[in-house]
Amino acid sequence: MFQDTTAMGREQAPATQNWLQRMHLDGPLLAGVLLIAAFGLFVLYSATGQNDRQTFSQAIRLGVAVVAMLIMAQVPPNFMRRYAGAAYAVGLGFLLVVLIAGSTSKGAQRWVDIGFRFQPSEIMKIAVPMACAAYLHYRPLPPQLVPLVILICLIAMPAALIARQPDLGTAILIAASGGIVVLLAGLRFRVIFSGLVLLGAGLPLLWQNMHDYQRQRVLTMINPQSDPLGAGYNIIQSKIAIGSGGLFGKGWTNGSQGQLEYLPERSTDFIFAVIGEEFGLLGLISLLLAYLFVIGRGLFIASQATDTFSRLLAGSLSLTFFLYVLVNTAMVTGLLPVVGVPLPLISYGGTSMVTLMGAFGILMAIHTNRRLLPR
């Protein structure tokens, strides 16, 4: 590679770009994400009861997800901004189709079949924050009343449709991803607080509209011992798995809770407990630090972004990623009710992995397309 010192510091000279930049990738983010994903495969082999086939198919999915990331990284943020509305409209259309004619899996309608099956709610995980950020891009910040009402509608419509599937966990997280955009846009604190008060007042209403199993989960979180063999079973077994892991864990593939299948959903939603049992506190804290590194890098990218859309989108995607980690780990450790949120990059399963990596691709696109020269 050429060393062209004269070009340094002036502007991006093609000769000084390394291969990462040429591919619109961000080294630290890529390293952090791949490290977690690789550790995830390693853990998954143990968490599936040493099932080669499942581990292999997860590796394939990871490969597909990395491709999705590479593709998204090539899309210029300006392009995303222009088509955010369209993506949102398509996603909303699919959600309506699911509600009317979706196929049912495990009692909930979440899938739509267009040659292959996919969950439209996955599109919305990205489309909602993107549409909100694009909407705010052109408007003075902090948002005034009318834009605020429009934003609330933008967020509430898909969230309500997803909650009807019913998939309350995803609905809340998607609403949160849009809400984060609004908060980052500089929503006044008094508006935030009055919103919180309103939400508190609305809780009884929410309770009344919940499904029985959803109420049961909340009750179970408050007192898991109330029904040790029923709804509380998952949480009790998960806490035993983590607690018995101690400081250093029982060793890879040696956790009795996970391997003997005392722990339900061991390879999906409760995989964090398998890590706790086999790698102990040390393993869990290291994993949390790795997550923090990825989130921190995402927030750094947001702080370096040079336009409103990029800034808000990057901030929202990073913080939503954090929310996934927080909700899953808090659920597995019994701090939150059991909502079906997988541990990002590690839990067994396909669609969410692709969306997640796509989001990292967007972060990279934002970072590699920023204007480097001060105006």
Added chain:
Amino acid sequence: MANLQAIKDTATEQRLFFNRLLLAVLCVVVGTAAVAARLTQLQVFEHETYSDLARGNRIRLEAAPPTRGLILDRNGNVLAQNLPAYQLEMIPEQVTDIEETLARLFALGLLDAEQEENLRDRIRRSASFKPVTLRSRMDDDAVARFALQRPYFPGVDIRARLVRDYPHGATAAHILGYVGGLSESDLRRVDNANYAGTTQIGKTGIEATYESELHGSVGHREVVTNADGRALDFQTRDEPQPGMHVYLTIDLELQRLAEKALEGRRGAIVAIEPSTGEVLAMASAPTFDPNGFARGMDSDTFRALQENLDRPLFNRAVSGGYPPGSTIKPLLALGALDSGRTSVNRVINCEGHFSLPGSTHRYRDWKPEGHGLVDLTQAIAQSCDVYFYQLAQDMDIDLMHEYLVRFGLGENLGIEIPGEKAGLVPSRAWKRERFRRRADQVWFPGETVIASIGQGYMTATPLQLAHMTATIANLGVRVRPRLTHRLEDPLTRDTTAREPELLPAVGNIDANAWQHTIEAMRAVLQSPQGSAFATGSGVDYTFAGKSGTAQVFSVAQEDKYDELELDERLKDHALFVAFAPIESPEIAISVIVENAESGSGVAAPIARQLADHWLSR
């Protein structure tokens, strides 16, 4: 106020964003700290408690495998059932001294000394918390001896499980099939959750075809175990749903009779009730004992079964493609009469051989001196080949093909067990398709000649021949042959019966043609010149049939077929098809005895035996 064109104050907006971002970072740190604090609480301060919980009293969700459904004959005789078997298991981490424990078990004579090395090896390789099977089948005596000593063997216990058992051994083995250990490839095609706890799966036969019905669905129970891993208590969460009982159309007595008739030979018998298509008996000899597969056999025994020259595992009744020989002559006669290519009164002089016009090649009759003057009835009764050689010239192969396939020859009949072969009815079109070389695609006149006596390319399975005979008995109504009569829910006793299923009928055939053909088939057994007159004499019902003797080995033009010089396996196959009574048929039978040389001499008496038994029941 809501001025959308308002100027954006970029600097202020950026400052605002940074403020909010800092707030977000604070939230991230607080949230992560909360989780980390919780983890510290669980893994450091409460570690002891949870460790005890993990090691000691455990509530464990265990799959309760469903009981496999029974297979019974049409009268409710059990053909496949489940018997309890006991096995000795050890959970290594719960045993204080593995060596010492093993030594004591050997001393009690509970373990096989020959397996010692193998056993130690398996214990070493297994995860310490997983049960290792020390001995798979314990007799009552061993169970009793261990039960007395059980308190002195922490971590070792007896587990009962159900093992498939075939109480009649080899009887109907080819129909039932067998179950075997659940393999990796089985797991790939079944719902794994439903097979948790299941150890056996249907590998072939009815056991495989009706696997999902026989299996049932899994239940779950929560088992509370103590520190030794012994189950203290359990609570059922959902009951397993036992598998359905499958009632076959087979009649156990008739099946036994058929298998006894084939004892010591190779061959197959199929008996069908013409009006319903129900298969009353289906025998294939030699046979095997499916219990070996269900209980597990060593590789030497398995290899011996597989390499046996007589192929006992092969179901000849549905998979064996045999030249049908003269058994198809009634069909050809029917076709020739129906299409006007011959008449009842036409007489041919049989001199024992036949030549095509302009050729010196002699097609021999089975009777070297010839049958003399024969009409159609006598041609069938005496099985005169020369008459049919001539008939084939009058009909031509494509017309013969048309009539034969209308009766289901060359076609899969859709019987419920795997391995069914379609057989082959040749035609000009088939030969063009089948061969690549131009020269091979030409249909030769001589091939038509030998096709008329069911030789050459033509093959049919014993099942097809029985179906063909049943269709003649039904005067052209085709009913799909089947082995299953009904399914029964073991809990509610609700039954789902399988109704007779009609196949596309044979189509319009002249009523006189039917009458003459069946009359000729009756003459086979009940006229003094009939080839099976000896078999047919003394029956008190009307009996129609046709013998066949199919060549396995072609005899060169100038040689004579010498029974003594031929290797036993190259001798002709003996065939017979029959149905009775003619007025209201109750049974249609096909019998094939490999290398038994004489259809009328060997196969016909077997058919009579079955018909006698069935009609006198």
